[in-house]
Amino acid sequence: MTKIPSRALDRAGATLWNWAAASSEVLLPVSCAVCEAPGATLCRGCRIMLRRSTVRPAEVPAPRGLLASNARVWAAGPYEHELASCLLSFKNGGRADLAPVLGTVLTGVLLRAAEDLAVSPAAVLWVPVPTSARARWKRWFDPVQEILSRTSLPHGTRVHAGLEHRHRSALGASSQKSLDVAHRARAIKGSMRAVGVRGAMCVVVDDVMTSGATAAEAVSVLRDAGAHVPGIVVLATVRAGCSPGADSTTTGSHVSEFPHSLN
Numbered sequence: 566m567t568k569i570p571s572r573a574l575d576r577a578g579a580t581l582w583n584w585a586a587a588s589s590e591v592l593l594p595v596s597c598a599v600c601e602a603p604g605a606t607l608c609r610g611c612r613i614m615l616r617r618s619t620v621r622p623a624e625v626p627a628p629r630g631l632l633a634s635n636a637r638v639w640a641a642g643p644y645e646h647e648l649a650s651c652l653l654s655f656k657n658g659g660r661a662d663l664a665p666v667l668g669t670v671l672t673g674v675l676l677r678a679a680e681d682l683a684v685s686p687a688a689v690l691w692v693p694v695p696t697s698a699r700a701r702w703k704r705w706f707d708p709v710q711e712i713l714s715r716t717s718l719p720h721g722t723r724v725h726a727g728l729e730h731r732h733r734s735a736l737g738a739s740s741q742k743s744l745d746v747a748h749r750a751r752a753i754k755g756s757m758r759a760v761g762v763r764g765a766m767c768v769v770v771d772d773v774m775t776s777g778a779t780a781a782e783a784v785s786v787l788r789d790a791g792a793h794v795p796g797i798v799v800l801a802t803v804r805a806g807c808s809p810g811a812d813s814t815t816t817g818s819h820v821s822e823f824p825h826s827l828n
C-alpha cells in the first residue's frame with residue numbers, strides 16, 4: 566500500500582477544514598467570537614479592544630523554562646481577554662474566520678522582532694513550532710501554520726517548517742498536561758528534530774508561551790542543527806502565577822484558563 570506523506574495529509578486536512586469552516590459561515594449566522602454579538606467575526610467594540618491590547622508588540626521577559634537558552638521573546642500581549650478568547654475560539658471552537666485577525670496580530674510581532682534584531686524580515690527563517698500528532702489528530706489542522714499563512718509580510722519573507730515532531734509514545738504525548746515545569750521540560754526533550762536550517766537565522770514562532778519548555782527545546786534543536794536562533798515570537802504569553810486548568814473552548818471576555826490545550 567502506498568504511504569501518504571503526513572504533510573500531504575496535513576494539507577488535505579487543512580483544505581477540508583477550511584472548506585467546512587467556509588461552508589458553515591454560509592449556513593450559520595456569524596457572531597462575535599468574544600461577546601457573541603451577532604453580525605461579524607468580531608464586533609466593533611471587541612475589535613477595538615483587541616487592537617488596543619496588541620497594537621504595541623514588544624520584547625517580554627523570558628519565562629523560567631527559557632532562561633538557560635538566553636533567547637529573546639516577543640509577544641503581542643498577555644494571554645487574556647480578547648486575545649485569549651480569539652485564540653481559544655480559533656483553535657478549539659471551530660472559528661476559522663479568526664485566522665486573518667490573528668494573522669494581522671502576528672504580523673505586528675514578527676515585524677517588531679525583525680526591527681529589534683535590526684534585520685529585514687526576509688533575512689530570517691520563521692520556523693513554526695510543529696503541532697503534535699495528538700493535537701493534529703484532535704483538530705485536523707495546524708493552527709500556527711494557518712495563522713502564519715495569513716500574515717502580511719514583505720516580499721521574500723520565508724516561513725520554513727524547519728522543525729518536525731519525532732514519533733512519541735501515546736503515553737508520553739498525553740501525559741504532558743499534568744506535569745510541572747521541570748517534568749514538562751523533560752517530557753518535551755527529544756520530541757523534535759530540525760530540517761534544513763544549517764547556517765540560517767531562525768526565529769521560532771508559536772501561538773502561546775507558557776512555561777517556555779517547548780520553546781527552549783525548539784531553540785536547542787535548531788541550534789544543534791547549526792542555526793543561529795536569537796529568539797521566539799508568540800502571539801501571547803501566560804503571566805507568571807496563572808494556575809493550570811482544563812481544556813477550554815470558552816469565548817467569554819475574561820479567559821484565564823491555562824492553555825495546555827493549545828499546545
Ligand SMILES: [Zn+2]
Pocket residue numbers: 597598599600601602607608609610611612
Ligand atoms: Zn464582541
